[in-house]
Amino acid sequence: MDFKLGDWPSYAEDEWWRQWAIQSSGELSLLARWSDDWEQWQRLLRERVGKLLGWEQQDGEVEVQLLGQKDAQNFSLQKISFAADDGTQIPAYVCVPHDNETPLPAVVLSHDVGTSKEAMAGLLDEDNPDAAPGSRLAAAGYVVCCMDRRGHGERPRRDEAAQMWDWLGRPAVGRDAADLAAAYRALCQRPDVQRERIGIVGIGKGAAPALYAAIMETRLQATALCGYLTRYRSLPLVASEEQRRALGEVVAGTVPAGLLAYADFEDLACLIAPRPLCLYQRYEPDLPPELAAEAARRISEGYDLMGEKIRLRIDVAQQIAGHQDRTVLDFFDDWLKLPAPEKPSQAN
Numbered sequence: 001m002d003f004k005l006g007d008w009p010s011y012a013e014d015e016w017w018r019q020w021a022i023q024s025s026g027e028l029s030l031l032a033r034w035s036d037d038w039e040q041w042q043r044l045l046r047e048r049v050g051k052l053l054g055w056e057q058q059d060g061e062v063e064v065q066l067l068g069q070k071d072a073q074n075f076s077l078q079k080i081s082f083a084a085d086d087g088t089q090i091p092a093y094v095c096v097p098h099d100n101e102t103p104l105p106a107v108v109l110s111h112d113v114g115t116s117k118e119a120m121a122g123l124l125d126e127d128n129p130d131a132a133p134g135s136r137l138a139a140a141g142y143v144v145c146c147m148d149r150r151g152h153g154e155r156p157r158r159d160e161a162a163q164m165w166d167w168l169g170r171p172a173v174g175r176d177a178a179d180l181a182a183a184y185r186a187l188c189q190r191p192d193v194q195r196e197r198i199g200i201v202g203i204g205k206g207a208a209p210a211l212y213a214a215i216m217e218t219r220l221q222a223t224a225l226c227g228y229l230t231r232y233r234s235l236p237l238v239a240s241e242e243q244r245r246a247l248g249e250v251v252a253g254t255v256p257a258g259l260l261a262y263a264d265f266e267d268l269a270c271l272i273a274p275r276p277l278c279l280y281q282r283y284e285p286d287l288p289p290e291l292a293a294e295a296a297r298r299i300s301e302g303y304d305l306m307g308e309k310i311r312l313r314i315d316v317a318q319q320i321a322g323h324q325d326r327t328v329l330d331f332f333d334d335w336l337k338l339p340a341p342e343k344p345s346q347a348n
Contacts, residue, residue, distance in 0.1 A: 053174030112204030116153030
């Protein structure tokens, strides 16, 4: 860490962190240090993120077991199980549209905390099952994999076990990301899926694992993150203690140790380029709106720097009744169903 406050007549660290947030930048910050060589920047930062996550690249086939099948209104629902890279089993539902005579685009879904694959597939809402994210995507013509993240649904996790993983250098967010990458590979093996048209969507606290999965598994073609748009360096700059607490809850458990020495959220988002990225900021009345605006500005500047602005969509909801589902569906329709626009030729 290259920042020093100098003489400060207090033992409190608050001012140190505030000045650090204002004056410092990560060693691999795209806009501050690497704007002249973004291709080298991508290679170095992706390698560093992989080390922070304890990432172990898995390229072989995934063993998938079919556990059951039933029909829903707009799709068939298959319950499957497949192996994580540590050998544990990942239970999941695959929503398959009835109209699947030809291979379809597909989406891996990463759910929020406090929910499960059943909720994502519409199995817990008898009154309106079609409103679930997985149901809506399947009704729109996507094969959807809804899996339980670790510690949710059929995957209970003891706190001490999670701590042991941390001590091994594999933080929870990295393990979740690796599981999502395994789900991607499982979809690739299906005859009803177009393997070159698979995207990923993360909701709430499920957005961070989805982001890391897309960073490390570069064959994922489109990434949508819902409710996750802020800079980590913003935390010390929030004046209100209540808002700092709210922001801390938003990002808790989503940042691998050591990340800020190298990068911030905008750098992670720009690692997705040249692939399409959709960021949907849910309405957050407890957080200052300028936090999302500043993160959006930096990400837009980064995508523009790399000549990929057309592949970036950012929506910030201004009220509770936002249009998250429609935003994500439109984004995936543009990039997983329609032919991608040709990239302009690069000048030598």
